[in-house]
Amino acid sequence: MKRILYLSFLVLLTFTLFNSCVNDSTNMRKKITGKSGELVIVIPKTIWESTPGSKLREVLAQPQLGLPQDEPIFDLIDVPPAAFKDIFKTSRNIINVTISSTVDTSKVELKKDIWAWPQAVINIKAKSQDDFVDLFTKNSDRIVAYLLKAERDRLMINYKKYHDKAAKNIVSDQFKIKLNMPPGFKVTKQEKDFAWVRYETPDISQGIIISSFPYTSDSTFTKNYLLSKRDSILKEYVEGPTTGSYMTTEHQLPPIFNVFKFKNNYATEIRGLWKVENDFMGGPYINLSVLDAANNRIVMIDGYVYAPRFDKRDYLRQVEAMIHSLELPDQAKNDKINSQINMGN
Numbered sequence: 001m002k003r004i005l006y007l008s009f010l011v012l013l014t015f016t017l018f019n020s021c022v023n024d025s026t027n028m029r030k031k032i033t034g035k036s037g038e039l040v041i042v043i044p045k046t047i048w049e050s051t052p053g054s055k056l057r058e059v060l061a062q063p064q065l066g067l068p069q070d071e072p073i074f075d076l077i078d079v080p081p082a083a084f085k086d087i088f089k090t091s092r093n094i095i096n097v098t099i100s101s102t103v104d105t106s107k108v109e110l111k112k113d114i115w116a117w118p119q120a121v122i123n124i125k126a127k128s129q130d131d132f133v134d135l136f137t138k139n140s141d142r143i144v145a146y147l148l149k150a151e152r153d154r155l156m157i158n159y160k161k162y163h164d165k166a167a168k169n170i171v172s173d174q175f176k177i178k179l180n181m182p183p184g185f186k187v188t189k190q191e192k193d194f195a196w197v198r199y200e201t202p203d204i205s206q207g208i209i210i211s212s213f214p215y216t217s218d219s220t221f222t223k224n225y226l227l228s229k230r231d232s233i234l235k236e237y238v239e240g241p242t243t244g245s246y247m248t249t250e251h252q253l254p255p256i257f258n259v260f261k262f263k264n265n266y267a268t269e270i271r272g273l274w275k276v277e278n279d280f281m282g283g284p285y286i287n288l289s290v291l292d293a294a295n296n297r298i299v300m301i302d303g304y305v306y307a308p309r310f311d312k313r314d315y316l317r318q319v320e321a322m323i324h325s326l327e328l329p330d331q332a333k334n335d336k337i338n339s340q341i342n343m344g345n
Contacts, residue, residue, distance in 0.1 A: 030116040032092040036151065036314045039074040040088055043097040048078045052099065052132045059140045060095075064313050065256055066271035066284050071313040073144065090116040092154070093147050098125045099132050106131050108139045110146050118157065120150035155321035156180070167197050175212060177299060178327035182318075194237050203309065206319055209238065209302040215291060220298060221268055223257040226289055230270075230302065240276040247304075250275045250282060264335050265328060266291040274304055281306060284316050288323045293337035294330035301326060 034040070039060060047053060061072040079088055088094075094114075109123040122143060126132035136143075159180040170187045171179050174195055181197060185208070189196040197208040211233050219225060231248050238247040249255065255272030267290040275282040285304040292299050303319030305312050328334060 030090055032116045032119050032154075033090045034092045035075070036092075036317070037073075037075050038077060038091065039093040039095065039147065040077045040079055040091040041095045041097065042079050042081055042084045042088075043095075044099075045078075045080055047097065047099055047129070050129060052097070052129050052136070053078070055133050055136055056095075056097075059136070059144065064316075066273070066286070067312055067316070068273055068282065068284065069311075071311050073313075074147065091119070092116075093120050093150065095122045095124060095143075097132070098123070099127075099129060101127055103127045106135050108135065108143065110143075112150075118150070118154050120147055122146070151317060152321050152324060155318060156325055158182070159321060159325055171195060171197065171210060175210060175299065176295075176329045177210075178325070179208070179210070179301070179322065180325040181208060181322050189237065191237055194233065196238065203307065204315060205306040206315060207302075207304050207306075208319060208322055209234070209304070211300045212292075212297050213300070215293070215296050215298050221259060221266065221289070221291075223255070223268075223270065226268060226270065226287070226300075227251075227255065230287060230300065233300070234274075234302075235277075240279045240281065242279050245276050245278040247274055248277050249273075261338075262288070262290050262324075263327070263331070264338055265293070266338060281308075283307065284312055286316065286320050286323065288326065290326065290328065291338075292328050292330075292334065294328075294333040299326070299328065 041048070041056060041060075043053065043056075048056075057076065060074050061076055063070040064073045074093070077091075103125045106126045107124075109125075111121045111123065113119050114121045124132065124136060126135050159182055162182060163180040164183045164185045167181050167185045167187050168179060170190070171177065174190065182199075185197050185199045185206075187195055188198050193212045195210045197210070199206045213229065227249055234247040234249075240246050250273035253273050255270045258269045260267055260269065267288060270287040270289075272285060273282060274285045283304060283306045285302055287300065287302045289298055289300045301323040303316070303323045305315040305319060307315055
């Protein structure tokens with residue numbers, strides 16, 4: 001489905017689209033339960049096994065973009081309405097499906113924190129199965145975007161509260177930016193306008209690569225330019241495990257490219273695969289490049305994962321949350337400058 005290519009972009013804009021979200025502060029005492037990426041769907045078994053269920057699985061268990069192997073964007077758990085008790089009501093992500101001729105108006109409701117915090121709840125009400133399929137199809141992109149953003153926001157909340165202060169301070173001193181990385185991430189390499197922050201275990205590696213360079217023209221924000229710049233930075237500073245090896249972009253799988261506003265700053269996001277030239281390592285990455293207009297520079301942050309024996313979806317979402325915690329200096333000045341910039345996509 002071609003529309004899947006736009007989901008990452010929709011996630012970045014979703015907070016402007018869903019004014020129907022409600023935050024019930026009375027539920028702040030209960031914390032969400034369940035694993036990252038889990039999605040509980042409250043739906044009668046007969047409906048789950050018919051066309052509406054097939055449509056739900058088609059969209060909500062579609063492959064996550066930018067991974068080397070297929071992994072679903074959500075792990076689905078179907079629960080009949082009669083079984084939807086307290087044990088499920090604190091789940092992190094919930095979709096309630098109601099299909100009945102008694103439904104007055106077919107609609108999709110996006111809500112927050114109904115039974116726990118921080119929780120994403122979606123109510124889908126339709127008059128018939130055909131009506132449900134039509135309604136869900138029309139709203140599927142924003143439903144997925146809403147749930148993905150909820151997953152990322154939870155991580156960002158945790159990283160803001162619990163982060164590696166040493167790594168944060170080093171990055172702040174060097175680049176004059178704020179970036180939250182969880183405990184265990186260490187700055188392992190620093191050069192002029194470059195820093196490499198890593199978390200290493202015997203089984204996995206997660207990294208954040210930070211660089212900055214002068215902003216010279218609008219052509220900076222093109223896919224070819226940014227990928228070329230990314231590759232030149234990686235080749236110079238990110239060496240591989242063997243002599244003459246270095247990290248680079250895997251160009252055999254076309255990267256996914258989006259232009260958007262990041263906290264009111266002009267920005268791009270690239271998702272794809274990386275590899276090590278002259279070696280056999282590789283994995284997924286996400287790249288965020290942001291215009292810091294007040295300082296006439298581009299701040300480029302790469303998050304990558306190496307986990308050859310494990311699923312990578314959740315590891316990649318973790319580094320995505322880290323890079324999206326970025327805060328630029330002089331944001332008030334940036335806001336003023338960005339309001340005067342007219343840059344095409």
